[in-house]
Amino acid sequence: MKNLSKYLFSITTLLLFSQNLIAQSATELEGEFKLGPAIILIILLCTFVMVGLFNRAKDTSDYWAAGRKISPVGAGMAIASNWMSAASFLGMAAIMYGAGYHGLSYVVGWTGGYVLLLILMAGQIRRYGKYTAADFIGDRFYSKGLRGLGAGLAIFISFSYCVGQFAGIGLMFKWILGIDYTWAVLIGASVVLTYTLISGMLGVTKNMQIQYVIIIISFMIPMFILCYKFGYFFWLPQVGYGAVVADIVNGIAPGAGITAMGHDFAILPSPEFAMPWDPATGQTAFQWLAICFSLMIGTAGLPHVIQRFYVVPRARDARWSVVWGLFFICILYWSAPVYSAFGKVLSSNPEIGKLAKDAIVVYTAQLGDIFPLIVGFLAAGAVSAAFSTVSGLLVAGASAFSHDLYYKVINPNANEQTQMLMARIGTILMAAAVAIVALLNLGLIAQLVAVAFSLAGCTIFPLFLLGIWWSGSNRAGAWAGLIAGSTVSIVALVYFVAGKFGAVLPGGEFVNYYMNAWYFAIWGAPLAIITNIVVSKLSKDSTPVEIKKFLAKQVHNYKVED
Amino acid sequence: MSEQYEVNFFKPLSDHAKANKKLIVILATVWFVGVFGFQFLLLLLNQPTPEKSYEKFQAVYPAVVEDAAATPEMKTEFAKSLLHVLGKNVALKDNHKVVLQNSLTWTLESMQPDSVKPVYNVEPNEELFNKAATDLNLQNSGFDKIMIDLLPTSLVKLDKANFPEEYKSELPAIMELYLVHNQNFFTDFIFLGFPFHYWYTAQFLLILFVVLCIIYAVSIEKANIKHNFVEET
Numbered sequence: 001m002k003n004l005s006k007y008l009f010s011i012t013t014l015l016l017f018s019q020n021l022i023a024q025s026a027t028e029l030e031g032e033f034k035l036g037p038a039i040i041l042i043i044l045l046c047t048f049v050m051v052g053l054f055n056r057a058k059d060t061s062d063y064w065a066a067g068r069k070i071s072p073v074g075a076g077m078a079i080a081s082n083w084m085s086a087a088s089f090l091g092m093a094a095i096m097y098g099a100g101y102h103g104l105s106y107v108v109g110w111t112g113g114y115v116l117l118l119i120l121m122a123g124q125i126r127r128y129g130k131y132t133a134a135d136f137i138g139d140r141f142y143s144k145g146l147r148g149l150g151a152g153l154a155i156f157i158s159f160s161y162c163v164g165q166f167a168g169i170g171l172m173f174k175w176i177l178g179i180d181y182t183w184a185v186l187i188g189a190s191v192v193l194t195y196t197l198i199s200g201m202l203g204v205t206k207n208m209q210i211q212y213v214i215i216i217i218s219f220m221i222p223m224f225i226l227c228y229k230f231g232y233f234f235w236l237p238q239v240g241y242g243a244v245v246a247d248i249v250n251g252i253a254p255g256a257g258i259t260a261m262g263h264d265f266a267i268l269p270s271p272e273f274a275m276p277w278d279p280a281t282g283q284t285a286f287q288w289l290a291i292c293f294s295l296m297i298g299t300a301g302l303p304h305v306i307q308r309f310y311v312v313p314r315a316r317d318a319r320w321s322v323v324w325g326l327f328f329i330c331i332l333y334w335s336a337p338v339y340s341a342f343g344k345v346l347s348s349n350p351e352i353g354k355l356a357k358d359a360i361v362v363y364t365a366q367l368g369d370i371f372p373l374i375v376g377f378l379a380a381g382a383v384s385a386a387f388s389t390v391s392g393l394l395v396a397g398a399s400a401f402s403h404d405l406y407y408k409v410i411n412p413n414a415n416e417q418t419q420m421l422m423a424r425i426g427t428i429l430m431a432a433a434v435a436i437v438a439l440l441n442l443g444l445i446a447q448l449v450a451v452a453f454s455l456a457g458c459t460i461f462p463l464f465l466l467g468i469w470w471s472g473s474n475r476a477g478a479w480a481g482l483i484a485g486s487t488v489s490i491v492a493l494v495y496f497v498a499g500k501f502g503a504v505l506p507g508g509e510f511v512n513y514y515m516n517a518w519y520f521a522i523w524g525a526p527l528a529i530i531t532n533i534v535v536s537k538l539s540k541d542s543t544p545v546e547i548k549k550f551l552a553k554q555v556h557n558y559k560v561e562d
Numbered sequence: 563m564s565e566q567y568e569v570n571f572f573k574p575l576s577d578h579a580k581a582n583k584k585l586i587v588i589l590a591t592v593w594f595v596g597v598f599g600f601q602f603l604l605l606l607l608n609q610p611t612p613e614k615s616y617e618k619f620q621a622v623y624p625a626v627v628e629d630a631a632a633t634p635e636m637k638t639e640f641a642k643s644l645l646h647v648l649g650k651n652v653a654l655k656d657n658h659k660v661v662l663q664n665s666l667t668w669t670l671e672s673m674q675p676d677s678v679k680p681v682y683n684v685e686p687n688e689e690l691f692n693k694a695a696t697d698l699n700l701q702n703s704g705f706d707k708i709m710i711d712l713l714p715t716s717l718v719k720l721d722k723a724n725f726p727e728e729y730k731s732e733l734p735a736i737m738e739l740y741l742v743h744n745q746n747f748f749t750d751f752i753f754l755g756f757p758f759h760y761w762y763t764a765q766f767l768l769i770l771f772v773v774l775c776i777i778y779a780v781s782i783e784k785a786n787i788k789h790n791f792v793e794e795t
Binding site for chain 2: 097098100101104107108111112114115116118119120123127233238239240242243245246249251253254263264266267268269270271272273274275276277278279280281285288289292293314315316319320322323326327330333334337344347348349350351352469470471472545548549551552553555556557558559
């Protein structure tokens with residue numbers, strides 16, 4: 001405790017010191033090293049590592065069981081922290097800033113999926129009692145091959161999820177360090193890798209709760225200031241910004257305030273920001289619905305989300321942790337549009353030029369002339385959000401590699417030391433590969449993360465849905481469904497990547513619109529489910545009686561005669 | 563006897579499973595209709611609604627591009643409508659911006675006597691911005707002030723002898739793209755300061771999701787007790 005007090009005292013001293021040093025020009029949006037934000041970021045990361053050290057897990061079982069010692073509220077916070085990534089913190093506001101109402105499909109999609117997860121899966125997954133998504137798939141569909149494929153998919157989904165996070169980390173490091181994007185991604189990737197290797201086995205759940213609080217506080221403070229400064233209802237900015245949206249539609253005449261760049265807080269009537277599927281945004285109703293649907297079912301199929309329910313003590317806790325988790329997530333999601341609305345007005349003068357949409361949260365705070373240290377805290381909050389998610393994903397991806405693939409499929413005789421080594425190698429390889437893909441700048445953060453959701457929606461979600469709710473779904477059906485879902489995923493991704501590199505494939509325009517990389521699950525998931533059902537019905541293969549009994553008795557509590 | 567352990571969501575075998583199924587169906591229906599039903603309703607009710615600038619643009623466009631018939635007032639209205647779209651900085655595509663900038667500058671140039679026209683063939687400067695503000699009769703207040711602020715980034719050096727035909731022909735579609743919006747009763751009705759449809763999607767749906775989750779968590783616990791369903795073995 002004494003050590004913690006000393007640490008907090010040092011933090012306060014450092015912040016006061018940095019306050020004098022950050023009297024830098026608030027009008028400079030980019031391009032220079034920002035000492036204050038850099039110090040805040042270092043302090044935050046050190047805090048996370050130290051909290052981890054104070055709550056160190058003694059062994060592997062303690063690590064996994066950490067979730068069993070906390071209340072559903074605490075578990076909810078951990079779920080929210082795990083969930084709130086760069087896509088939530090930076091990406092949603094970016095999409096809404098650029099595409100208006102269309103961006104709300106991400107807000108709705110990334111929250112609505114929790115309803116499906118709760119009513120269809122949370123309790124059942126807990127009662128099934130496996131440890132990873134691959135474990136469940138391999139066991140329920142009595143197939144070592146499906147287990148391996150499930151593990152591979154879990155790694156690939158974690159990989160896709162990480163790409164957007166690394167892009168966010170790169171953008172924030174670019175902003176803080178004043179360096180170009182490539183170096184920022186490389187430095188950011190190195191820091192997050194080091195952080196993961198140090199903190200990977202520390203007190204993760206405790207850390208997640210603290211990360212949640214920091215992420216939320218850093219996100220909230222600038223919102224209150226913006227609303228207060230420009231004359232909107234500031235006691236509850238999540239409601240206060242409604243008038244900003246209405247004012248954007250009707251136009252805001254000069255007089256409400258001045259931006260950090262010396263422009264009026266004013267905008268000509270711009271209904272395209274709020275009107276549904278405005279032609280100016282280039283987005284259609286179909287795309288809105290397709291993204292929303294894909295994100296929702298993807299939520300219920302993401303391995304690292306599903307996995308959290310394995311480690312809660314009881315099914316009741318699994319349910320209530322979802323309820324609390326969703327509530328805590330919604331606090332951020334109710335707030336994100338505030339930045340897009342203020343950002344729209346504050347950056348409306350063309351002299352500002354085109355801003356990097358993914359950094360609009362931080363630019364908005366800057367343009368609103370908010371005290372630089374608070375803007376720095378906001379940027380550090382964005383990095384924390386990305387770090388908390390990435391470290392969890394890298395650990396999950398690496399454990400899928402060492403436990404589900406290497407140990408269970410490739411080398412069952414491997415001892416714990418070898419498994420640990422493979423996990424470390426897996427973490428490093430995955431981080432390096434993610435950094436390379438992040439450098440390609442394939443899309444906005446939210447869009448890149450949406451790819452992971454569509455992948456999960458096409459592959460994992462159908463297996464869990466049918467695996468839990470229909471004992472007639474057998475190995476042949478699971479294989480067929482997985483192949484159908486994977487084929488849709490591969491086609492969508494091949495067309496997307498080819499398009500990015502200028503290659504023209506037959507029917508490219510059609511595929512890129514109806515089966516876009518951000519929302520291909522709208523076709524892939526139903527196809528995978530239907531294929532699974534049809535092939536299960538047609539095949540001679542049948543789910544073994546023991547598995548049917550286990551499902552009926554253990555998961556659904558039917559009275560089964562042994 | 564093997565049917566006793568056949569799990570099928572649609573054919574629940576216990577009272578508890580039946581209650582659970584009923585609960586899931588009700589909540590999933592509310593969830594689906596709440597999210598997608600409302601969006602379909604918006605889609606159904608949406609009407610293409612032009613901004614005032616678009617109506618003004620449409621009224622003067624034929625005369626201005628033909629030039630001979632256009633009065634200075636018509637050209638002023640025309641130029642202001644172009645400026646309005648140029649003010650949509652975040653939404654504006656770069657290729658559209660070029661067309662609008664050139665069209666605006668050509669319009670202003672066409673309002674000048676021949677002796678003044680050459681000033682539009684050099685890089686625009688402060689003097690030209692002030693002149694443009696005067697020509698367009700822009701006041702230093704309200705939306706006019708925003709338009710004055712837009713002039714430095716909206717005027718360009720003209721490097722062609724005439725208003726290019728391709729710009730003339732592209733303009734109507736560009737103006738329609740940025741100035742006609744999907745609106746209906748729900749977008750015009752203000753609730754808690756928001757356009758209602760925006761509040762519904764950005765705020766209410768999230769509240770609905772949390773409430774649905776709470777209802778499920780509470781209801782299933784009641785069903786567990788009622789049907790003596792033991793979750794942990």
